[in-house]
Amino acid sequence: MSFPVVGVVGGGQLARMMAGPAIELGVTLRVLAKEPAESAAQVVPGTVVDDETDLEALRRFARGCDVLTFDHEQVPTEHLEALEAEGFAVRPGSAALVHAQDKGVMRERLTALGVPCPRWRLVDGIEALRGFGDEIGWPVVLKTTRGGYDGRGVRLVEEADEAADWFARGGRLLVEERVDYNRELAVIVARSPHGQAAVYPVVETVQVDGVCREVFAPAEISEDHALAAQRAALDIAEGLGVTGILAVEMFDTRAGVLVNELAMRPHNSGHWTIEGARTSQFEQHLRAVLDLPLGETRMTAPRVAMSNVLGGEIAEMYPGYLHCFAHDPGVRIHMYGKHVRPGRKVGHVTTVGDDAADVRARAVHAAAFLRGDIDE
């Protein structure tokens, strides 16, 4: 057995951030990207540019890889089933991944597993939506079952008639109670085909308009809630047969934690692990999909903060490095090679230290400076 080839479907920043750990492990990374200028395609030799929604293109790509994994959840489930039937190693497998692709399937399965969720229902029209809202109270959260991310495919509905446009497209929608939460949490867990699992500390995530802005590790919550959150993430990883990284986004409520969303790949809520944990989520994902024993998840410092750099007024972020690094020799900047567009995630910054308020302020400052919100 020589060094294996890991193929990543999708050329975004998650694939890009797997590149460094793959280089260090001596594992070959291959990327299937939509276009040659994509984030990961810029930095990974031999990137294949092809249509990831075409089964034959996926098959061609998979033939050059020992294991196939993902940068996102947009690959058609039926294509993954076909590849598995042909003997390709797909990790996570289609039977697990569908829970991150289809929120209706996810809710049904988590409920069957006994994982605490917000109250939910799959509804096929305005009458059914009205019935749910009248029963549990308005407003409610309406979601498309597939295709949503970063706040897309999710809306708050005050009364049933508002949703006529979405129902007009056909198909079922997922409706959920609007949860009254104290904060949003996330748990990253890795699981290997062997069944070994490793869980990271629970983090607090700050979302603005459905987009992750900041992550603070560890979350300042009770030990009971933290353990319940980690338990839920481990139960989901085991119950769904996840391989690789699973990110579980949760609400922290007075009554306990409720699962909001799942992702089966390295996730924005785990970027802090690059500096903040003994093994980053990107190395851990590679180890998990390769069925290697998992690495230590403990933190490298008592407090870690991550702030996303969203596109703002400034098109060129590199000149900002001078001030950011001079201002704070401890800040670490990560850029994804993406053109700046307002609101687009183009990078992130991380700080580590002993004091929660200090690391937060430093990370928020650096990200704000890079995007041009502040000038000193």
Place this chain on the structure above:
Amino acid sequence: MSFPVVGVVGGGQLARMMAGPAIELGVTLRVLAKEPAESAAQVVPGTVVDDETDLEALRRFARGCDVLTFDHEQVPTEHLEALEAEGFAVRPGSAALVHAQDKGVMRERLTALGVPCPRWRLVDGIEALRGFGDEIGWPVVLKTTRGGYDGRGVRLVEEADEAADWFARGGRLLVEERVDYNRELAVIVARSPHGQAAVYPVVETVQVDGVCREVFAPAEISEDHALAAQRAALDIAEGLGVTGILAVEMFDTRAGVLVNELAMRPHNSGHWTIEGARTSQFEQHLRAVLDLPLGETRMTAPRVAMSNVLGGEIAEMYPGYLHCFAHDPGVRIHMYGKHVRPGRKVGHVTTVGDDAADVRARAVHAAAFLRGDIDE
């Protein structure tokens, strides 16, 4: 100013280990390699395969880069002078780099700077060698002034006549006293064109047959000796006008520290910084040659150990990952994509922790297992 392109002359593991940090910083790395299968060439897109000893090849490569730096010191000094005269940014510059290329020039300059060195002399024949040895005592250490590394170009001489073969090649040789030392030390310092410098903790290095085998951070020496070692490294960086990483290898003697060798690039004695310091030497080197403010050098744990994986009996090292990672979830393995040959540096492992003996034992164990010296 958009994201710059850093060109690295040389395709070895040092260039390879710059790739991950360059990806995260969003800085484009280009590599000039001797052959397409070289360590860095495997992982850096757009690697140029050409003759690094040919000025026109260097010039072609430099035209596509904002700054030129190095994986090794083998590029002819006169070519670098020519590139500088043409306006290319070469970092470190030829006037600094020559001190890492020519040990005679190095000794003359360090002595002029008042940096403590072993007693030395440049000798042009057997008589001059005998005069030095008779004066300071036999045996002595004889070195070629150029081209040596990993123990090559260095020999212990018991009496002058033994060295006839080296003198027969012509040119001067460097002769030094054999130093009676307690341990070998190394200090990594980074310096930017602006003159900012940042120094890492002093480490102990363990050399076997002239090849670095282990590095332990921090070195267990008195605070006086540690400060003197850091001071010497900073003085050398400033005195020689180094840009980028400077590695200073030293002897720790009863009387104080003496400088042994210099390298002007990331160095084996700094590999521990990938996990063990807030900013790795590879990111620091990129920041320094780009004249960005330097990053924090403090350690991420009280004790760090690095052990080189040298080629041994086992041709395929990947299967050993299973045992190493299962045995120690905290060990980090770095492989360079090089074919295994006996004694060749093909990778390294790093451990971090609270206890010096523990991290040493873990690192040594993992490296020994990977090379096949032990089977459990």
